[in-house]
Amino acid sequence: MNILNSRASTVPHHDFLISHDGLLSPGPAETRLIHVLRSRFREMALAAGAEERQFPTVIAEEILDRSEYFQSFPQFASAVNSPNKTGKYFLSPAVCYHCYQLLMNSALAGDTLLTCEGRCFRAESTNDCHLWEFTMTEVVFLGENGFVRAQCDAWKQRIARWAAHLGLTVNLAPAKDPFFVGETRGKKLLQQIKGLKYELTAPGVSGKDIPVASFNLHERFFTSRFAVTLTGGEPAYSGCVAFGIERWCMALLAQHGVNEALRRVEESHDLR
């Protein structure tokens, strides 16, 4: 990758360079906006009672395999070499997979909330909203079905209110993922019919909506694969909410410009 081989900034009047390989080099004000956004999502997660965790940027092939990642998105994974060459690793495509590995073969003591932030990598065709490398903050909820659904609904409302507070035009709707093929078309349709995945979108630089957050119910998909149970021994339910930090930055830059965006985010607070 040649970072010098960057195309011109796609955000007029903003220092927000994205290379041909989908790598972002933001200017100082934009970097500050990214940091403030990260802080706000972290604060919201901690205020909601989530336990904070940190995970590696790389992830073992076995975890992705167990999560059926390669079946759904075989084209997105970026492999890396480990120093000992003893195992196969990939750059993490999402942070929450680490949480299921963390809890593998365990019984939850009760309803559980975890939050984590990490650099994520998806080798999608890069454009103004699909970066190869990006920052994702997630809140993962595990426990009884009712708890998981209530958390997911509460986060939808909390983030919609916060976006309105920032003066950001957003839309919450069932996710439309065009990349499913073969048997995964069945997964996509099941997801659609059960309302398992919602996305919050906001107009980006081009005026076209870009997803900035997703709200996901996994039912017992991950917990059955990672043997995470309730106290009675039956698989727990799980769900998560994920925030794409650079996407929020892009949407705010497009709608407010960097100085106004910074002011609004810095002055904002959790609207539970």
Add this chain to the structure above:
Amino acid sequence: MEILLKFVNEDLLADSQEKVAPDTALFDEGRIDSLKILRLIAFLEVRSGKKIPDELVVMDRFRTIETIAKNFPDR
């Protein structure tokens, strides 16, 4: 509706002890997985003689056997 009910209970859920009634919520309890939904749609497409676009595969049209029969009638 009887043909659809027979297909679901005797074919789609052949590996399940539990059978469904016309008003049973089909998508509770993990009865229908990602392969079964595709087989159900293929069955409905053959019966109705019409392709079912993905955007019509929503809970309001697929909640129960009764709902499906009403929304995707045989030709």
